[in-house]
Amino acid sequence: MMLMPQPSERTESGEKFSLGPGFRIVLDPRCGFPEFRAAKLLREEVRRAFCAECPIGKSDVPPEGGVFLRRTEEGGGYRLRIGARGAELEGGGAGLFYGVQTLRQIVRQCGAVWPGMTVRDAPAFPVRGFFHDVTRGKVPTLATLKELADRLAFYKLNQLQLYVEHTFAFEGFSEAWTGKDPLTAEEILELDAYCAERRIELVPAFATFGHLYEILATRSWRKHCELEIDGSRPFSWYERMAHHTLDAADEGSLGMVRKMLDQVLPLFSSGRFNICCDETFDIGAGKSAALVKREGRGRVYVDFLKKIIAYVRGKGKKVLFWSDIILQTPEYLREIPEGVQCLYWNYGKDVPEAEIRTLAGSGVEFLVCPGVCGWNTMMNLFENSYANISRMVRFGRKYGAKGVLNTDWGDFGHVNLFANSMPGMAVGAALSWNPADARGWRELSEAYERLEFGAGSAGLMDALTGLSRLQAGTWSDVVCWREARLLGVREAERDGRRLLAMDDEAALHGYRRALEIERRLAAFPCPEPRRADLEEYVGSARGVALMNAACLALKKYAYGAEQTPLAAGCGGLAEAFELWFRQYEALWRRRNRESELYRIRDTIRDLCGFLRGCGPAE
Secondary structure, three states: OOOOOOOOEEEEEEEEEEOOOOOOEEEOOOOOHHHHHHHHHHHHHHHHHHOOOOOEEEOOOOOOOEEEEEEOOOOOOEEEEEEOOEEEEEEOHHHHHHHHHHHHHHHHHHOOEEEEEEEEEOOOOOEEEEEEEOOOOOOEOHHHHHHHHHHHHHOOOOEEEEEEOOOEOOOOOHHHHOOOOOEOHHHHHHHHHHHHOOOOEEEEEEOOOOOOHHHHOOOOOHHHEOOOOOOOOOOOHHHHHHOOOEOOOOHHHHHHHHHHHHHHHHHOOOOEEEOOOOOOOOOOOOOOHHHHHHHOHHHHHHHHHHHHHHHHHHOOOEEEEEOOOHHHOHHHHHHOOOOOEEEEEOOOOOOOOHHHHHHHHHOOEEEEEOEOOOOOOOOOOHHHHHHHHHHHHHHHHHHOOOEEEEEEOOOOOOOOOHHHHHHHHHHHHHHHHOOOOOOOHHHHHHHHHHHHHOHHHOOHHHHHHHHHOOOOOOHHHHHHHHHHHHHOOHHHHHHHHHHHHOOHHHHHHHHHHHHHHHHHHHOOOOOHHHHHHHHHHHHHHHHHHHHHHHHHHHHHHOOOOOOOOOOOOHHHHHHHHHHHHHHHHHHHHHHEOOOOHHHHHHHHHHHHHHHHOOOOOO
16 A cells, blocks of 8 residues: 555554444544544545445544544644554644545545554654746636645645736736736635645745736836836747846835735735745846946845835735845845745756755755746656655755745746646655655655556556656747747747757657557546546647657758758648647646637747748648
8 A cells, every 4th residue: 555645654453444334434522623624525535435425423432433533732743543443543633634634545545445554643844835836827727726725635735835926816917917817816715715624825926026027018017127128029938937027226116016915915814925036137137237236236136135025024924035046145145034934946856955055054944945847848857856856855854944845837838737747746745744755756656646546547657757758859949949930039049949959869759659658648547536637648648749749840940950850741740739739728728717828829820830831842
């Protein structure tokens, strides 16, 4: 039997508990409504597994042949004992909830016969979170966000951060969010309540310094942008990622941020607020140049940062912010107010230790923030993600991090589909709960496969892992080619020419092998609750194949490579892309609002138009 997370202590007894007709769940008298809701989650799991009746009651006497939930002192730990006559679970409010998730995992794998065992378990990190981009192309439906909360709770995560730049319906900012299907205040209130019932803290993460491209490109607010804005210039994904910083020398910039903060600060029950303030690349490149020349880039950054911190703290919130910019001038860490938390991000598989050591040595509180590594690809880079998460967790434990925040970004339109990030989410949850878990990617992914897709799914994650290795050409290559060719974005031209170093044979192999994996995935049996996931995997496999083929064509016909295995068939490739994109649109709409799907469509349309003009006549 596989559990995620792996309990701190687990001892098998050799006994068996068989659920019979009298099976029931009993709460002790100290249990309240939260424990009742947890008991209902367990009951639903039992019903899905074998359609058994499962009444819930209250008593101070453990039931014969059932499950007894005993509330003890507060805390996140729990103790579970399963014997021949039933199961007893005890812990504080959070601990009981997490113990119920362990029981749910046992039900999924063992059905009506549970193995006897004693489990003593507690989390290693007090904060175990997932950070989800809902702003750079894809805005999930409220139902999808609730599904995400359910999945986080199942793997014992206790924090969800939703990242927003412009996709909240701010009053006075409709120029920025029109056509992008923003979240509303009422939806946030409903999601906050839903998360709270699942022991998840919904923490706001709003851009307040950098990453404000959509707002700063509007006629009303462009005056506060560090760079002069050409209102006639077409939208660019590349520029949205690279040029998006407020003018720190303009007092009106802080007024704009306050106007946004005043609308969202009251919505969240959380006592935390992530002000982001990352990747402020353009400080000093435009309007603040004189100030930066006089005081220094680091000084200008930290002074504006502290103004935002002071405002949010004045509203009674604990502040979090990304550490990448302040670590360029780490001497300013001493100016960060006590209790403010730095979020250290790094997504490489060989994360260096030095910057984490610097944060720890400065005395500031910090979280380590690895990633599920799915941005700009059709399938997540699973093995890179595992290496990144495990290394970051290890360093976080070594240097006293307050928690782990596993990230899922959107970048160029957020083409990566929801299901593809869930294995990395579960691995982050497992290792942030129990860093001593020695299982590697293969073992952890098998556990995820068994828990989510059942015993008949053996080999599913192996197939997906194989697919993730085949991406010689990616969505970002296509985007950079288009934006350089059609929009004249010079930086995109530089990055797009990375295709010249692409291994042609690897791309051709990836194309063929991804189509084989697509056929294999389509044949997997799948329980109904996860059918949408499997369909997303199938669509992503064809996407991997087509991205490889398109990048081979771009390498030859857009960048003039002399040798490439793909010399013909571009018209057929264009049609294959168009047929695939019709399927992709349906997958997108199942879990997301329309949001910026039109921009992905425009890119596919332009790519197909280019392909039809390439190669010999067909």
